[in-house]
Amino acid sequence: MSPPPRVRKIALLGSRAVGKSSLTVQYVENHFAENYYPTIENTFTKITRFRGADYATEIIDTAGQDEYSILHSKHAIGIHGYVLVYAITSRASFEMTQIIRDKILNFTGLDWVPVVLVGNKSDLDGQRQVSLEEGQRMARDWNAGFLEASAKANHNIGRIFESLLERIEGANNANGGHGGPGGPGAAASDDAAAGAAAAPAAATGTAANKGACTIQ
Numbered sequence: 001m002s003p004p005p006r007v008r009k010i011a012l013l014g015s016r017a018v019g020k021s022s023l024t025v026q027y028v029e030n031h032f033a034e035n036y037y038p039t040i041e042n043t044f045t046k047i048t049r050f051r052g053a054d055y056a057t058e059i060i061d062t063a064g065q066d067e068y069s070i071l072h073s074k075h076a077i078g079i080h081g082y083v084l085v086y087a088i089t090s091r092a093s094f095e096m097t098q099i100i101r102d103k104i105l106n107f108t109g110l111d112w113v114p115v116v117l118v119g120n121k122s123d124l125d126g127q128r129q130v131s132l133e134e135g136q137r138m139a140r141d142w143n144a145g146f147l148e149a150s151a152k153a154n155h156n157i158g159r160i161f162e163s164l165l166e167r168i169e170g171a172n173n174a175n176g177g178h179g180g181p182g183g184p185g186a187a188a189s190d191d192a193a194a195g196a197a198a199a200p201a202a203a204t205g206t207a208a209n210k211g212a213c214t215i216q
C-alpha cells in the first residue's frame with residue numbers, strides 16, 4: 001500500500017492585487033480570471049507529485065497585506081513554506097515582500113524560512129517597474145528561490161510550488177526529518193497525522209545554505 005501523501009502547508013503573501021489568488025487558481029484549477037475580487041482568505045489543496053512522492057499541498061491564499069497589516073499567527077505557525085508575491089509592475093509591492101519576510105522572521109524567531117519570491121504579471125513587461133535582476137538579487141540575499149511568472153499566461157506556475165517543495169524538503173532532510181514548522185509554541189506538525197516526516201523547525205544552518213535558485 002502506498003503511504004499517505006505528506007501534508008505541506010504553504011502560504012501566499014503579498015500586497016493587494018499582485019495575483020496571489022490568480023496564481024493559486026491557475027495552479028489548482030488551471031484557469032485565469034480577469035476580474036478582481038479581493039480575497040479574505042481561501043485554502044486550496046492539491047496533490048503534487050514531487051521526486052517520486054505525493055504531497056498534499058495545502059495552499060493558503062491570504063488577503064493582501066500592507067505595511068500596517070499584522071501578521072496573523074496562522075500565517076506563521078504551522079506553515080512549512082511561503083510564496084511571497086509581488087507584481088513586476090509595482091515597485092511598492094516588491095518592497096512589501098521585504099517587509100512581510102521581516103515580519104515572518106520576527107514572529108517565528110527564525111533566521112531563515114523556506115521562501116520562493118515570485119514576480120508575477122511577467123506578461124506586462126512594458127509596464128515593468130522591477131527588473132529581473134532586482135528580484136534575483138533580493139532572493140539571493142534571502143537565500144530564497146526566485147521566479148518571474150504570469151498567472152495570465154500560465155508561465156512558471158508549477159515551478160513555483162515545485163521550487164518551494166524542494167526548499168522545504170531540503171531543509172527537512174538537513175534537519176534529519178525532525179521538528180515541525182516554525183513559530184514560538186508551534187504545535188507538533190500535523191504531518192504526524194498523515195504519517196509523514198515533518199518539516200523543519202528552524203533551518204538556520206546547512207539547509208539554509210542552498211543558494212538562491214533562479215528558474216526563468
Ligand SMILES: Nc1nc2c(ncn2[C@@H]2O[C@H](COP(=O)(O)OP(=O)(O)OP(=O)(O)O)[C@@H](O)[C@H]2O)c(=O)[nH]1
Pocket residue numbers: 014015016017018019020021022023033034035036037038039040062063064065120121122123124149150151152153
Ligand atoms: N496581466 C496580468 N494580470 C494578472 C495576473 N495575475 C493576476 N492578474 C490580475 O490582477 C488582478 C488581481 O489579481 P488577484 O489574483 O485577485 O490578486 P490578489 O493578490 O489575490 O489580490 P488580493 O486578494 O487583494 O490580495 C486581477 O484583475 C487579475 O486578473 C497576471 O499574471 N497578468
